[in-house]
Amino acid sequence: MPKKLFVLFLFFTAQLSISQTFIKGQIIDFDTTIPIAFATINYNGNTFSADWEGKFSLYVNEFDKPLVINYKGYYEKYAYPQNNNKFWIIKLTENENAVQKEIYSEHEVDQIIKKVIENKSKNDPELALKSFEYKNYEHLLVTANPDSISEKIDSIVKKNIFGKRKIKLDSSNYKFKNFVKEQHIYQTEKVNLIQHNDQGTKETVLGARMAGLKKPLYEFLGLKLVSYSVYENPFEILEIPVQNPLSKFGRILYSFHMVDSVQINNRKTYRIYFQPKKLKSNHLRGLLFVDAENFGIAQAYFRIYGMVNIDATYTFDYLKSHKIWFPKKRTFNVTKGSSNYDLKLFGETIEFNSSLETGISQNASDRIYLRLESTPMEIKLDNDFTISSPQIMIDVPEKSLSQKDSFWKKYQKDTLDVRKHRTYVSLDSISNAENIEYKIFLGKKIINGYFPVSIVDLDLRSLVKFNNYEGFRLGLGGVTNPKLSEKYKVAFYGAYGLKDEKFKFGITPSYLTDEETETWVSASYSEDLCEIAQTSFATDSHRFKIYDPRPINISTFYKNKMASVFAESKFIPKADTYFSFSRNDITPLFFYEFLNNGKTYSQYTITAAQFAIQWNPFSEYMQTPDGKIEIEKRHPKFSFQVTQALPNVLANDFTFTKFDFKTFYELPYLSGQKSSLLFQTGWALGDVPITHLYNLQPNNLNRDAILQRITFAGKNSFETMYFNEFFSNRYASLQLRHTFNKIRLGYSFTPEFSVVTRMAWGGTNKQNEHIGIPYKSLSKGFFESGVEANKLFKGIGISAFFRYGPNQLAHFDDNLALKISYHLDLF
Template sequence: MSKYYLLLLALVSNFTFSQTNNNGEVKTKDIEAVILQDKSDPRALEILRKVNNNYLFNSPESLPSYSYKSYEKISLDFDQDSIKAYNDFITQRIDSLKRLPERPLKATERKDSIESVQFAKLAGQSKLFLWERASEILFSSKYGEKINILDNKISGLKEPLYELMAFRSNRTQIPKEIKEENRNLYRYFLTDSLDIDGRENYVIRFRQTNYRETADKKKFTGYIYVDKETFGLKKIESNSTIENEGSITSTWIYNGGKWFLLKEDYKLKLNNNLLNTGLNPDRKKNKEEKKRDHENTKKFGQYAYATADYFDFKTNINSSSKDFQGYTIDVKNSDGTLIDQYRTSELSKREEETYVTIDSLSSKYKLDRKAKALTGLLKGKIRVGIIDFDLARVIGYNKYEHFRLGAGIKLNERFSKYISPDAYFAYGIYDEKFKFGAGVDLRTSLQKNSFFRIEYFNDVMAAGRFTENLWNFRMKIMSSGVAINNNVFYRYQGFKVSYENDLTNGLTVNVAAKKSEEQSLFAYNYKDLGNQFDISSAVITLKYSPKSKNIMTPEGKFTYEQNFPEVYFNYEQGFKGLDGNFNFSRFDVLFTQNFKTKLGVTGIRAYGGLLVGDAPIWKNFTMNGLANGRNGLNFNLTSYLGFATMEGGKYFNDRFAGTYLTHRLPWYFKSFGKNVSSFDFIYRGVIGDMKNPEYHQFEFEKLDHLYNEVGLEWNNFLSSQFNLGFFYRVGHYNTSSFKDNFAIQFKLKLLGF
């Protein structure tokens, strides 16, 4: 029972209603039959071009302000036409099992058998999962978007899942079926026009390009209805090319001169295997039982159903800054007591029974605990009671420690809403040394991200790393291998006190003071002063992410949608007067942006750093080389700011500027399987200098010419979840050896840009 429940939670935690939906009153003419060809109708492509050109103008977000409400429902169930057959099948199976001769069973086998029978009966009486959400959406061109959760109800869980509560629908996104970059994934045909709600619409049929059969108009996978006057989308219907695999329908309504999404319906087949091998498939069976199960087995498909209704549209509303204070999502109520006020249709008997049935099973199968554990995985942690285990600290690899094994724990809000201690330890296989740290967060507010932190640390780090303060989990994971071929490490031990506060939804500030003892772990001498120093400094970090969307949860702020642009700024000031050995100022900044044009999607990372004053080499900046520096092939994993062809730990500067450019070509194709592939062109460049390299008495080079590498990345390589990149070094640092200049790089797709 629980694994299927968690399967749907995993689906909806990253769920987007894919673009399409139904239920406009359609007065149709007879649509002419069309002979399928393997190229699109130019008339249909021209209409779709105008749809894209007018999309922003037709979007409600081109208005000064608006508001509306929504009611959304997600469930897990059998196909409606299969429920009676399923119940008949279960009854027959139970009767047949009763007639079998009894044989001795172990206690665990008997328990599993009883639970299997109970669950089989319950699955026929109710849905397996049900979740409802009611929201109010406000928009202002001046203040942005605000979503008020009016109520929320989920079967089997006593506490709301805030990560689920923040899932994104497609109400503001361009449907994938009409995106220009997806044109070669479909074939489009203009078939007729029809009247919908008193407005004339073009009718465009489409099918996926891998569907080559001809002549039968039923082989079309969907329809697009386009308003003739405005070229706004009225409706999209999309079906899977495989029968009963799924369907999506979306309908828009014309209101205030703009097209608002009115309704979405989504049906997706999850699997075909639930209870398809008898009532107790887990216990060992003899040959006769297996044969009998095979003969009597029937398969019943499980589907995820999602619906969304949008209503109470208002344009040009009176709004003030108070209406948009706090994070993007504000939870007004979440206990399910008000949800019936916003339902756009009554619950069916199966849906009503779901809350009763699944709630009764919740404590037995510990669904609350397992659901919380699953949402923790999305943030890189495993939750067990009051303890969160940090997955990022379990294993790592670098040139100094080689494999690094460890563990990190943090007491969560179940321990205390305001106090959260944490600790970690790690052990390096190669250096054979333990590292550890401990700290405590003291929250000052439950309405937003605001807390003091005190911590102690005794650890090692690669010299010259770019500051990662306030980076999210995905960015840090991508950058975790930046020191994989850098053996220039230093040890640091000391204390730090900091305060972090979200001044607005998009602006975070962190101020800190730290005192540490730092020592090189390589042969080094700075200005004949040795290799061990006391550092006293203050640090201020700013993060500006005006378009990212957040929600406050009992665990703290959760960014459910990271949007660009983003700016990260760090300023560290070293003090000689507070028992520190040096006065210095260290600055670094990172700017990220991602934008789309007709030529494709372009991503930019621009970053740089400056060190002024006296400081050891690890306070300077390494250039993030990932290559091994040997004669073999350069093969590495991607890094957020790393260079695939640059030797690790070779270059250090006290000032530098770098850029990472990626451009995704608007050409999408399928090799095999279900994933769609594409190509990215990538350019990485960096240049800098060092004022007094002779102060640092160890072997390194300053990078004072432009370092360039270009690459081509194949996204969803062979329909896998990995991207494969090929990179080549050009310009001043190019050598006569192909192996030195060439590198292959792997990247996990989910890491994104």
């Protein structure tokens, strides 16, 4: 009898299991596809909640009964389950009337977050501990899960020019699946020593290797994909700052909801979910596990949905001796989100699909994801040590780049990943066969404007230029490279203008006096042309451009025979410095006379000393065997320059002083948009000829018809200001720009729009002393605004600017400027 009862029990159990269907799903916003956390679900009399990513699962036995989903700010949703659904996406529609009401978190939860912020100094290891150091193993890979890729060979139907159908087989999915079964797509590893005390925080690389490269890319070693600390504000993701919810302002931006309490390391923690008060925002969402006693963070999950979907996980160990939660592990994952654009990594294009898409993509590479794991080990607290060169954030010694396999085995914990070793072997052989390292070396040279030929790097910027005075300017220049000497270098160039039929040249020998501070002492002689009233900073980087658009339209130059000695150095932390002494024999190449102290000058000599400094106080630097690198280019940046004409020195004709200053600030957003500000000012005191006044970079031709004035747009030039229209001995200018996301209007038509506003004020004295060029004053200000539509076709774009305000011209079309732009993305 018991045996029969047991058989009967198995029969009914089997019937029950057959009649029930297990369904998984996710609740998302209809418009943004952003998951909705902890929505309430009612099915067949049972009520439960989705998790913090909007996901849920349940057994369904009656398909004619709906799930009823509710969430504050959205309309109630009735959804009927389908028997053939592998993964069920349920979209809720926003109730605009309900959303207009502010969503406030519970007072008790808000007070807990407040205590987390107030107790940050006791719980953040960088603030609470006198010192700490640990070794950190970091592994980054780009890979795909083979099981997520269909091995089906698809058929593609195409038609020839006569309309006849032709069927071709596409085996790319099948090949890709077999590839990722054997190895990862890319990987790199790093072991670093993290040290922190009252001097600051420093990272010393103990070992680093990148698949396919004998020497890792230094720029990658300094790449900060996600913040080390959950307390850091702003919190950085993909090197973009976002507001941390664990900050005073974060309490305003985010709403917090208590989920429950759980035990971690035998300590009670509150599990708190947070999300932006503006539900459609792409700010952080996540879970915080807050210690109920000391209000430290015991665990944290962060998620961002946008152009890319990002999740970061932080786990901690509780150290009883110090009563603090110390980092245990950090993971970071990136998949493609709500965007049709590719995410570029390591110079290659990697295509990601949104994680919300459930079907197998036609393009197998859409299944790729990026994953970073970071694990601290050998932790030491409250030790006494000195940090060498604390102004350097990351130090990369030469020996760290050639560690043997025995070194890596000490730190690698994942022995089950058989694809890891195959990846190194495979990519190393491919790199050798394709000569990848030389191509990277060559690419770096070219992006900086040089092409190496034996012991000389040819200067690509000097080959061909054009302006209205010289016409086409053909030239050849270069600089010797370390193959000749690491202590000496000689830069040189020669050029010939086809229109003015004149030869120009320059030569600059240099000597490295201090390798650590990269101090070079140089002498230089040149005979060349200079733009009238041009403002240039000696410490500006001279980036390579395929073309330099603005000088094309310039026709007002002066000839300058210049002899100088100068020194360049990085001896001041986070700063580039420059000091020079020069003699300039100047001949204006246009009718001009300068009346000074009763004497008229059509040619003159200026002997001057100049000091310049560019200070990047918020940037972070890396010391490598090849020199210092700015790895985190943070803003604002500041440039200051002073020029003093020296009386009675080497036949100097005039005495004047010039002060120049500029600052640049750029703010990127996770959405892909960015805003920038450029402020620049200058003041010239004394007897200053027009060649050394300020003209604010005008870029408009003085012609009647709009179409006749169409030229190439400059980078920061005033597009509606005519050449030689304004000169000033003092000025201040402000430029504001906001660039929106690219807009996909077709398969290869993805324009990028920007809105720009520029304004300037200036003044002039001794205007009557400048004979030959009439000009106006900027005392009432100059204003222009415009729209740029860049990258319309193969980098070519158009822009339109309009001039308004006190210096607006009488005729409407004279205030309008149409320009052509060109942007080339080399990387």
